[in-house]
Amino acid sequence: MYNFVKGRSSNHDEFVIGTEVGLMERMIEDFPEKRFSLLSDKLVCYNMKKNTIELMKHVLENLDDETYEVKVPSEIASKAIGPIEKMLQYS
DSSP: OHHHHHSTTOOOSEEEEOSOHHHHHHHHHHOTTSEEEESOTTOOOTTGGGOOHHHHHHHHHTTTOGGGOOOOOHHHHHHHHHHHHHHHHHO
């Protein structure tokens, strides 16, 4: 969504955003000349709001600590890899 708003192919000035409010907040900051409306005021991911720069720094500095290891069963991982790769292509 961010890349669509940023892209040259988008000649629109107004957008309705249907994902987590944090993305809209970032786009408002990055594209002040455009107008954004959130599809619903319930689009808040409370778990994402727990992340801070300080916490991310700590995790990255302690990557060898098994406390932060995430294990995903192989049947779930095999289903998730395609969408994750596609998401990374768009980023």
